[in-house]
Amino acid sequence: MTGQRQAGFTLIEVVIAIMIMAVISLISWRAIDSVALTSRRLDQHTEEALALQRAFDQFERDIGARSPDLAESAAPAAPEAQAASDAQEAEPQPVLPQLLPEALRVSGMKTPAPRIDIIRGAPGRPDARQRVVWERRGGNLIRAAGTPTALTPLPAPAADAATVVLDQLLDFSVRAWAPGRGWVALPAQGEQPAQALELVISRGVLGQTPLRYRRVLLLH
Secondary structure, X not given: OOOOOOOOOOHHHHHHHHHHHHHHHHHHHHHHHHHHHHHHHHHHHHHHHHHHHHHHHHXXXXXXXXXXXXXXXXXXXXXXXXXXXXXXXXXXXXOOOEOOOOOEEEEOOOXXXXXXXXXXXXXXXXXXXXXXXXXXXXXXXXXXXXXXXXXXXXXXXXXXXXXXXXXXXXXXXXXXXXXXXXXXXXXXXXXXOOOEEXXXXXXXXXXXXXXXXXXXXXXX
């Protein structure tokens, strides 16, 4: 009688099967990890895009709500200054008008801390106004709003009123569209008021190509 061969896998076949399963598991794990990483990056890009959109929208609302009349926003003149002003009325000094409306003040555009001051109507209070400041502080874009009031002069925003609108900020600048001149660096003067305001925000990490975003707001 001849002995029957015992059915089953040899040791080599078992080892090969285990190796194949290990390779398949590794490929599957890398695929899942890649999908998870892509999802996290998409979530991060989405959040950054939403934050940028909120910043542009808030800036546009501040510009759109700017006060049309600032005659009462300035501090009352001292008696000596008033007397000097009265004495000079007979000989007026020629003054070029500012390119931007009186409610907008731009400063420090050529420094690491550019700043825009806006006097706007207070939300929900038709009789009140407030001072809003946009400025760069290090790598952050800051917005600070002063206390709404109907009194003058308008108070400056408190130190604890500043909020970070955007981080990873590399540049923050504005220009004005002057009739017959095109885009003009601010601050500037002109015989005709500016028709539009350009806001440019650059974000990213130092050493890498920055991402540049731009929005143009009509002033009239």
